[in-house]
Amino acid sequence: MDRLERHLPADCARVAVICDRNVSVLGRRLRSQLRRSGRHVELVLATGGEALKSWSIAGRMVERLAAAGIGRRDCVVAVGGGSVGDLAGFVAATLNRGVAWIGVPTTLLAMVDSAIGGKTGVNLNAGKNLAGAFWQPRAVLADPTLLDTLAPRELISGLGEVAKYAMIEPEGELFRLLDASLPRLLAHDVEALAATVERCAAIKAAVVTGDTREGGPRAVLNYGHTVAHALEALAGYGRLTHGEAVAAGMRVAGAISMAQTGCPPADIVWQDQLLDGIGLAPPPPQPIDGVLQRLGGDKKAVAGQARWVLLERRGRPRTGEIVPEALVRRSLTEVLRR
Numbered sequence: 597m598d599r600l601e602r603h604l605p606a607d608c609a610r611v612a613v614i615c616d617r618n619v620s621v622l623g624r625r626l627r628s629q630l631r632r633s634g635r636h637v638e639l640v641l642a643t644g645g646e647a648l649k650s651w652s653i654a655g656r657m658v659e660r661l662a663a664a665g666i667g668r669r670d671c672v673v674a675v676g677g678g679s680v681g682d683l684a685g686f687v688a689a690t691l692n693r694g695v696a697w698i699g700v701p702t703t704l705l706a707m708v709d710s711a712i713g714g715k716t717g718v719n720l721n722a723g724k725n726l727a728g729a730f731w732q733p734r735a736v737l738a739d740p741t742l743l744d745t746l747a748p749r750e751l752i753s754g755l756g757e758v759a760k761y762a763m764i765e766p767e768g769e770l771f772r773l774l775d776a777s778l779p780r781l782l783a784h785d786v787e788a789l790a791a792t793v794e795r796c797a798a799i800k801a802a803v804v805t806g807d808t809r810e811g812g813p814r815a816v817l818n819y820g821h822t823v824a825h826a827l828e829a830l831a832g833y834g835r836l837t838h839g840e841a842v843a844a845g846m847r848v849a850g851a852i853s854m855a856q857t858g859c860p861p862a863d864i865v866w867q868d869q870l871l872d873g874i875g876l877a878p879p880p881p882q883p884i885d886g887v888l889q890r891l892g893g894d895k896k897a898v899a900g901q902a903r904w905v906l907l908e909r910r911g912r913p914r915t916g917e918i919v920p921e922a923l924v925r926r927s928l929t930e931v932l933r934r
């Protein structure tokens with residue numbers, strides 16, 4: 597947080613700090629810090645969570661920032677989890693046709709995933725994240741000490757995305773890091789968290805740099821997400837955490853990979869044991885037909901047919917895979933009916 601000022605645009609006189617109420621102490625600290633350097637600060641406290649990502653809240657916030665005189669040369673700072681980051685980034689993208697923004701993620705999920713890559717947006721009645729913009733932040737400042745107050749379920753949810761990176765990363769660095777430090781991560785050990793966040797951020801940044809508008813290679817990041825999106829929609833958003841849904845999706849994609857691409861079973865055993873160790877057990881039984889139906893309606897489906905990310909082995913993902921329905925059904929049943 598102390599380094600934030602050096603990332604502000606050179607002649608920025610006003611800063612809007614959009615901050616999750618659960619970490620309001622950080623927002624207030626930032627306000628004092630920025631005021632000391634003579635800047636006007638508009639502090640907006642928001643209740644984090646999926647309900648925040650709404651068109652009407654985004655609209656009210658754009659109006660408020662415009663009324664506070666936030667202009668082209670100024671800056672928005674998002675302090676919070678992915679919900680605050682997605683909303684604040686979208687507000688920044690929209691105001692004055694785009695003002696600079698900086699992310700200060702305060703959940704593990706936001707540090708390793710949502711704050712990086714420039715996808716911003718809100719939900720519509722028709723579905724999640726259906727309105728938004730690609731708008732890159734000037735900087736993302738991730739400080740793992742900010743995770744001290746995070747609820748265990750939220751930390752575990754973030755570790756679900758971390759496990760995903762470990763399965764798609766070609767170098768295998770994260771895989772070794774997790775093998776060596778999972779208990780320390782679960783105990784909020786700052787050094788272990790810092791090393792993990794750094795590695796995940798580097799993986800995501802590398803993938804996204806090659807595909808800023810999600811035309812192709814970025815799809816590898818969706819390993820586990822085909823089923824995750826269906827489960828989240830079925831359960832109702834917010835019931836299952838994103839990490840819980842992704843973990844279930846990885847188990848299904850892993851089972852399919854073994855059958856379709858010949859992925860070595862040992863890699864999937866490692867994955868499933870990692871998820872068990874994190875505390876991401878398979879969710880309660882789910883209606884298989886309901887999940888199957890949702891898969892065809894996924895945003896990334898083509899002509900009603902889901903496109904899967906599968907693994908040839910750990911560290912070698914394959915995108916755009918079409919999977920026969922019988923195999924999907926069998927794998928869903930194995931994971932979701934246990």
Ligand SMILES: NC(=O)c1ccc[n+]([C@@H]2O[C@H](COP(=O)([O-])OP(=O)(O)OC[C@H]3O[C@@H](n4cnc5c(N)ncnc54)[C@H](O)[C@@H]3O)[C@@H](O)[C@H]2O)c1
Pocket residue numbers: 616617618619643644645646649676677678679680682702703704705706709710711712713714715716725742743744745746747750753838
């Ligand atoms: N833009 C992207 O590329 C991208 C990628 C993945 C996920 N997302 C989005 O991210 C959102 C989920 O983000 P999330 O998991 O961070 O959830 P979140 O923002 O809803 O935060 C989870 C909870 O933790 C609280 N919280 C945040 N920081 C805290 C802290 N340091 N201490 C205590 N409590 C704290 C929040 O108030 C909230 O209640 C979803 O809307 C998802 O669509 C976006």
